[in-house]
Amino acid sequence: MNSERIRSSYDQHARDGFPWKKRNKTYHANLRQLIAFLAPPCQSVLEIGCGNGDLLNFLRIEDAVGIDFSPVTIEKARELYPHIEFHHMDATRITLERRFDLIILSDLVGELDDVYLVFEQLKKLCGPQTRIIITYFSYLWVPFLKIAEKIGWKIPQNYQNWLSLTDLSNFLTLAGSEVIKKGWHILMPIHIPFFSAFVNTVLAPLPVLRRLCLTQYIVARPKPDLFPQKAEHISCSVVIPTRNEKGNVRAAVERIPAMGSHTEILFIDGCSTDGTVEEIEAVISENEGRKDIKLLHQVSRDHVNTAEKQSGRMLKLGKGDAVRKAFQQANGDVLMILDADLTVPPEELPKFFNLAVNRVGELIMGTRLVYPMERQAMRFLNILGNKFFSLLFSWILEQPIKDTLCGTKVLFRSAYRQIEAGRSFFGDFDPFGDFDLIFGAAKLNLKIVELPIHYRQRLYGDIKIQRFRHGLILLRMSLLAFKKFRVLAYAKK
Numbered sequence: 001m002n003s004e005r006i007r008s009s010y011d012q013h014a015r016d017g018f019p020w021k022k023r024n025k026t027y028h029a030n031l032r033q034l035i036a037f038l039a040p041p042c043q044s045v046l047e048i049g050c051g052n053g054d055l056l057n058f059l060r061i062e063d064a065v066g067i068d069f070s071p072v073t074i075e076k077a078r079e080l081y082p083h084i085e086f087h088h089m090d091a092t093r094i095t096l097e098r099r100f101d102l103i104i105l106s107d108l109v110g111e112l113d114d115v116y117l118v119f120e121q122l123k124k125l126c127g128p129q130t131r132i133i134i135t136y137f138s139y140l141w142v143p144f145l146k147i148a149e150k151i152g153w154k155i156p157q158n159y160q161n162w163l164s165l166t167d168l169s170n171f172l173t174l175a176g177s178e179v180i181k182k183g184w185h186i187l188m189p190i191h192i193p194f195f196s197a198f199v200n201t202v203l204a205p206l207p208v209l210r211r212l213c214l215t216q217y218i219v220a221r222p223k224p225d226l227f228p229q230k231a232e233h234i235s236c237s238v239v240i241p242t243r244n245e246k247g248n249v250r251a252a253v254e255r256i257p258a259m260g261s262h263t264e265i266l267f268i269d270g271c272s273t274d275g276t277v278e279e280i281e282a283v284i285s286e287n288e289g290r291k292d293i294k295l296l297h298q299v300s301r302d303h304v305n306t307a308e309k310q311s312g313r314m315l316k317l318g319k320g321d322a323v324r325k326a327f328q329q330a331n332g333d334v335l336m337i338l339d340a341d342l343t344v345p346p347e348e349l350p351k352f353f354n355l356a357v358n359r360v361g362e363l364i365m366g367t368r369l370v371y372p373m374e375r376q377a378m379r380f381l382n383i384l385g386n387k388f389f390s391l392l393f394s395w396i397l398e399q400p401i402k403d404t405l406c407g408t409k410v411l412f413r414s415a416y417r418q419i420e421a422g423r424s425f426f427g428d429f430d431p432f433g434d435f436d437l438i439f440g441a442a443k444l445n446l447k448i449v450e451l452p453i454h455y456r457q458r459l460y461g462d463i464k465i466q467r468f469r470h471g472l473i474l475l476r477m478s479l480l481a482f483k484k485f486r487v488l489a490y491a492k493k
Contacts, residue, residue, distance in 0.1 A: 006111055009156070010070035018052055018076075024153040026191035030200060031135065031215060032058045034185045035104060038133050038219055040444045041422065042101030046125060048091050048118070049108035053077035056084050061102070067094065091118045099127040105134045109168065110160040119175035128227035128359065131445050132177060132220040134168060138184070141214050153190075165216050177220045180445050181398040184213035205486035207395065219445045224359030231357045235262040237332030237413075238349065241322040242280070243270040245340035249279045252338065253293060255346040259353045260334070267340075268296040268326040270319075296329060298322050319407075320433030327416055335416055337433070339407035343456050344368075351451055352410040361449030362415050363441040365401075366408035370452035389474055396481045397442040402450050409437055411446075418444055426484060435477050442485070 021028055032055055039045070043063055047056050050066025051073060057064075057080075067089040068074050074088045089095065092114060103122060112118050122132060137145060139162045148154035163171075169179045187204035188196045203209055236259050240252055249267070256265060267280045277295065284293045298321060327335055334356050338346060344366055355364045369386060386403055394401045411419075419440030426439050441448055 007070055010068075011072040014052070014070060014073040014076045020153055020155050021052075021054070024148070024190065026196060027186065027189040027214075028054065030186050030189070031055075031106065034215065034217065035059070035106060035133055035135065038217065038445065039102055039104075040131055041418070042131075044100045045102040045104065046096070046100040047104045047106065048094075049105060050077060050086065053081045053084055053086065055104070055106060057081045065096070065100070067091070067096075092121065094121045094125065096125065098125070099130065100125055101127070101130060103130060103132045105132070107135055107137065109134060109136050109163055111157060112161065115161060115163070115168075115171050116175055119171050119177065123176050123222065123226065126177075126222040126226075128222070128224075130222055131180075132172075132218075132222075134218045134220070136163060136168070136216050138212075138214055138216050139164065140212065165218060168216075168218055172218070172220050176223050176226060178223050178447075180219045180221055180447050181442075182216070182218045183398045184210045184216055186215045187213045189214050201487050205482075221445075221447060227359065229357050229359070231260050231354065234260045234334060234357055235264070235332045236260050236334040236336055236353055237264040237266055237330035238336045238338050239266045239268065239323060239326040239330060240338050240340050241268050241270060241319050241326070242272060242276050242340045244272045244274040244276060246272070246274045246276045246279045248340050248342050249276060250283055252340065252342060252346060253283050253287065253291065255342075256338070257347065257350050259350055260332075260357070262292065262332070264330065264332050265291065265293045266296060266326050266330055267294070268298060268322045270298045270322055294329075296326055298325060318432065320436055323433040324420075324436070327413075327420075330413065333413055334410060335413050336410045337408060344406070344408045344453050345456060348451075348453050349408075349410075352408065355449065355451060356410050356412060360447075362411060362446035363437060363448045364410040365403070365438075365448065365450050366406040366453040367403035367450040368406050368453060368455040369403050371454050385474075389478070392478050393438070393481065396478070396485050397438070397448075398485075399442060399448050401438070401448065404438065405432070405434055406453070407434070408453065409434065411437070411441070415441070415444075415446055418446075426480065435481075439481060439484075 035055060036059055039059060042061060045056065045059060045061045045064050047066045050056060050068050053066050056066050065085045065087070066077060067087045068077070069088070069090045071088045074086050077084070077086045087096070091108070091112065103125060109115055126132075142162070145154055149156045165182045169182065172179060185204065186200060187209065188199040190196065204213055238256055242249070253265060256263065269277050269280070280295045284295060287293055323337055334353060336349060336352060338344065338349065352364045352366070355361055369383070386405060389404050390402050393404050419437060422440060422443060423436070425443060438448070
């Protein structure tokens, strides 16, 4: 059988000490770095086709398990890394009875007799938060890979499934998983001082060139219907940042529907001067015992008064700061942001809630650019800016995003805590709050989905967005995202 020949070949390569890895350290170092970047923080990892265990050791995940169908390879792996758990096991008959946070199949799928059967095995190994990372060679590199095999820089492989990203996505779908993101990496797999690093970190991420890369990768998760949840057991908190929105407060409270087991409404005020705070307090009093409404302040009232006396102007803080402070005090399982201008109708919030509860997405964002808008709801230059940044961020993050700046965003509190824990990767840079969530979710490989909403014209108060000043801020954040996601993230450390 073909599988027996392959096993015998790998046994012999293991006895020889995996010589191709020593001859082409650059490729394997880049591949490890890629997978380490794609891997979310987690407690447990399983690598299927683990080889000698180098990747598992590099990841430094506490609970690491590797399986391989070559018994000699597993013996060598145990000798090299006794702190890691290794098993001699066929990928089509995995007998482990546990779930993992992360499952990796690195450069394996090409040699599988039945890709679908192996992907089917993943179901029993996945929990609702599991992420699956798959890497494989691009078919464009076949001639170069054959040369590499002949000169001993790559393991000889007579049998290969040459699978495109579309093929792999289809296999995953058939086997009960769904793709979160996919992309390309490693344009220069050999080491040429300075030049290799420049090509792989600067040129490889660029449009067109990235499709010429050697390595294709996919990040996936189990389909949400494998782990159903009941909405009646899940509570939510609706966070409404306000600054001079008195005329919208009462309408917001009246129009927000009850959702899940309990709906909490959190107003967080950013130093309003038009009576917004007094209006919120009045609405809280009127709804006592009927609705759970709270008022928070970005800064204490004493702080505001002191600032006014010292500087003669009102202290202003960004929406992002308001959202983060409100999320800290929110009690709901699902966290929701609703802009106080009510340009996104509150009546549409249950759609977001249901998508989150059913795990259709792990960050649910509204998009204003599908349905027709009311006249004057968004200025023409703002529409052009939104379309430009949506294309830019879709490319950088490798997840399709149509509208980056729609204020309505929804996620589970547990997901937000993960984003919060990883905020140091980007820094506290976002005055809007939108990109803090988008970047954080993309880095964690959370499933980002967009829900088209009916965008309405503001009826009270002034628009807070300043097109040109805020546009420059968005450009700076775009550069930061490119640097973090497409350049430095994969640089060899």
